[in-house]
Amino acid sequence: MGKGFPEVGAEAFAAGHPLRRCRGFIFDVDGVLCRGDEAIPGSPEAIDRLRRGGKKVAFISNNSTKSQEEYVAKFIKLGIPVTADDLVLSTYATARHVSKEKPGARVYMIGAPGLRKELQLAGLQLVDDPLEAEYVVTGSPFDGTGRIREDNVERITGALRALYHRNARFIATNPDRVFPAEEGVIPGTGAMIGCLSYMIDRSPDAVIGKPSEHIVRIALDRLELQPEDCVIVGDMDTDMLAGEKLGMTRVFVRSGAMTEEKLQSLGITPDFAFDAVIDMLTAEGD
Numbered sequence: 655m656g657k658g659f660p661e662v663g664a665e666a667f668a669a670g671h672p673l674r675r676c677r678g679f680i681f682d683v684d685g686v687l688c689r690g691d692e693a694i695p696g697s698p699e700a701i702d703r704l705r706r707g708g709k710k711v712a713f714i715s716n717n718s719t720k721s722q723e724e725y726v727a728k729f730i731k732l733g734i735p736v737t738a739d740d741l742v743l744s745t746y747a748t749a750r751h752v753s754k755e756k757p758g759a760r761v762y763m764i765g766a767p768g769l770r771k772e773l774q775l776a777g778l779q780l781v782d783d784p785l786e787a788e789y790v791v792t793g794s795p796f797d798g799t800g801r802i803r804e805d806n807v808e809r810i811t812g813a814l815r816a817l818y819h820r821n822a823r824f825i826a827t828n829p830d831r832v833f834p835a836e837e838g839v840i841p842g843t844g845a846m847i848g849c850l851s852y853m854i855d856r857s858p859d860a861v862i863g864k865p866s867e868h869i870v871r872i873a874l875d876r877l878e879l880q881p882e883d884c885v886i887v888g889d890m891d892t893d894m895l896a897g898e899k900l901g902m903t904r905v906f907v908r909s910g911a912m913t914e915e916k917l918q919s920l921g922i923t924p925d926f927a928f929d930a931v932i933d934m935l936t937a938e939g940d
């Protein structure tokens with residue numbers, strides 16, 4: 655993480671701009687920095703300018719299938735140099751949350767290899783026998799076409815047994831109900847929250863991804879900054895809500911999936927709104 659001094663004259667914002675006083679910037683990824691694998695024009699330059707101006711930057715995503723290492727490659731393709739330490743995916747954040755609650759806990763998981771990897775890296779013990787589990791952690795068991803992954807076919811029943819017979823704690827990586835795929839929508843992690851909650855008549859003990867503040871808190875810990883010193887930049891209501899819960903400055907960008915009208919109709923008013931992240935840096939101060 656960049657802890658160096660800013661270069662002389664490298665201030666990222668125009669004089670008098672209210673965002674100039676903020677020390678950390680936490681960015682959502684899809685709809686903010688990129689659309690799929692395509693960078694949104696100006697976003698690599700915006701990140702570069704912030705860093706050169708001495709600002710701390712982190713990136714958060716509700717992605718529940720990739721490990722942090724796997725996600726680095728996506729950023730390199732976008733032209734934004736990062737290390738795994740700059741990222742906070744819901745896989746990593748979930749592993750951190752569980753290991754903080756109970757270091758070395760026995761976990762029965764539903765989800766992709768990327769989630770498995772992060773749980774292991776956090777020192778948690780993955781179990782295949784549901785009756786040994788202290789925690790059930792669920793991400794999405796579906797592949798990119800909406801089929802249940804081969805290694806997950808028995809795991810819905812397994813998770814049910816861990817929750818039902820062992821009263822395991824119930825943690826979900828993110829609340830996204832559905833996920834847009836090329837052929838049409840596919841079920842998201844929310845499908846597992848729905849089916850397990852309904853079967854055991856109990857909600858998850860924690861859902862880590864946005865709009866919950868858990869994932870943002872973990873990013874703030876990484877930056878070693880307080881929420882009031884930081885900005886959250888996002889394209890969805892969920893980003894703005896997560897920032898609001900923590901008292902962060904909220905920047906909405908119109909480059910993603912949600913219109914500003916839709917955001918307002920939900921009763922959410924961000925502190926600032928721009929067409930794209932680069933416009934945040936070229937805006938005039940007072």
Ligand SMILES: [Mg+2]
Nearest residue numbers: 682684685889
């Ligand atoms: Mg987004």
